[in-house]
Amino acid sequence: MKSTRRSDRGAVTVEAAFASVGLVALLAVLVSAIGVVLVQVQCVDAAGAIARQAARGDAAAVAEAESHLPKEGRVVIRATATTVTVRVEARESVVPGSSVTIDLAAEATAVLEPGGSS
Amino acid sequence: MTARGARTTRVVVRGRGRADRGSATVFAAAISLVLVMAATAAVFVVAVVLASHRARSAADLAALAAATSEVGGGDGCSAARINAHANGAELTGCRMTGETSSFVVAVTVTVQTGLRAPLPPTMGADAHAGNVAG
Numbered sequence: 001m002k003s004t005r006r007s008d009r010g011a012v013t014v015e016a017a018f019a020s021v022g023l024v025a026l027l028a029v030l031v032s033a034i035g036v037v038l039v040q041v042q043c044v045d046a047a048g049a050i051a052r053q054a055a056r057g058d059a060a061a062v063a064e065a066e067s068h069l070p071k072e073g074r075v076v077i078r079a080t081a082t083t084v085t086v087r088v089e090a091r092e093s094v095v096p097g098s099s100v101t102i103d104l105a106a107e108a109t110a111v112l113e114p115g116g117s118s
Numbered sequence: 119m120t121a122r123g124a125r126t127t128r129v130v131v132r133g134r135g136r137a138d139r140g141s142a143t144v145f146a147a148a149i150s151l152v153l154v155m156a157a158t159a160a161v162f163v164v165a166v167v168l169a170s171h172r173a174r175s176a177a178d179l180a181a182l183a184a185a186t187s188e189v190g191g192g193d194g195c196s197a198a199r200i201n202a203h204a205n206g207a208e209l210t211g212c213r214m215t216g217e218t219s220s221f222v223v224a225v226t227v228t229v230q231t232g233l234r235a236p237l238p239p240t241m242g243a244d245a246h247a248g249n250v251a252g
Contacts, residue, residue, distance in 0.1 A: 019146050023146070023149055023150065023153070026150070026153055027153060030153065030156065030157050030160065033157075033160070034160060034164070037164045037167070037168065040168060041167060041168060041171050044168065044171045044172055044175060045171055045175065047175070048174070048175030048176075048178060048179065049175075051175075051179060052178060052179060052182065055179075055182065055186075083201075083204070085204075106172075107205075108175055108176075108179060108205055109179065109201065109204040109205055110179045110182060110183065110201070111179075111182065111183035111186045111187070111197065111201055112186070113182070113186050114186065114189055114190060
């Protein structure tokens with residue numbers, strides 16, 4: 001800041017602009033982080049719901065539960081002799097519109113119910 | 119971002135002159151601080167919300183596991199414990215009422231939130247399940 005009063009003016013404006021952009025960017029990251037967590041919550045809920053229906057061997061209910069997946073969500077169902085494990089995976093942009101993504105996943109394991117065949 | 123904000127001064131409002139220099143720095147710093155505090159609070163809330171959803175899901179599945187095992191003649195509560203564990207939860211309560219022909223099992227599970235004492239370190243949920251009548 002060695003310049004005179006008058007020529008300082010523009011520089012100050014530019015700095016203020018940078019600061020505003022910085023603050024807005026920070027806010028955007030915070031807001032989208034909340035969005036990422038909401039998707040994670042959706043994954044947890046979907047995995048639980050699908051596991052519960054898969055344990056009953058109710059294909060229609062599984063399909064219904066799968067319709068509540070986060071967008072671009074994927075379901076992997078693994079079954080053993082007595083249990084079924086459902087893994088729901090989703091990919092969410094860290095900042096909306098950016099190519100930087102974060103992989104989210106949730107798993108739920110249920111015991112197969114009598115008469116239920118997944 | 120914060121470093122840049124800290125250096126910031128703002129074009130002075132008409133008629134006030136140099137005395138206002140630096141007020142924008144304080145302003146930007148204050149906003150940054152508020153944002154950081156909001157972010158920290160959000161992390162806590164998020165941890166609690168996530169843990170409570172996992173607890174809810176784990177409780178439902180554990181109760182069903184207990185009922186399934188009980189119908190098959192097994193020990194419902196140990197089945198619930200195993201299932202809760204598989205879902206990252208801890209069984210903290212399991213109560214069986216009624217007989218094998220007609221029973222209700224009530225389970226309580228907790229999930230770690232990863233937070234320390236003044237904040238809730240665990241979140242719980244309970245659920246119950248029974249056998250299908252008939």
